[in-house]
Amino acid sequence: MGTWSTGTDEFTCKCGARYKAHYKDFPERDKGTFNCTLCGEEVHSWKGTRDYMKWELMVPE
Ligand SMILES: [Zn+2]
Numbered sequence: 001m002g003t004w005s006t007g008t009d010e011f012t013c014k015c016g017a018r019y020k021a022h023y024k025d026f027p028e029r030d031k032g033t034f035n036c037t038l039c040g041e042e043v044h045s046w047k048g049t050r051d052y053m054k055w056e057l058m059v060p061e
Pocket of ligand 1: 013014015016017036037038039040041
């Protein structure tokens with residue numbers, strides 16, 4: 001039982017690309033990384049109980 005918190009977070013790559021990611025706090029520790037789909041640089045890495053998923057590129061208007 002228990003409530004897992006979820007939400008969204010925003011990250012900016014070195015190349016200027018902006019991403020929105022959904023996160024969820026899991027009871028188990030996990031780790032991962034996300035690399036920019038445009039330049040290949042690492043945008044964010046995480047380790048712990050918060051897992052990120054559903055990365056979306058935020059296209060500037
Ligand atoms: Zn990039």
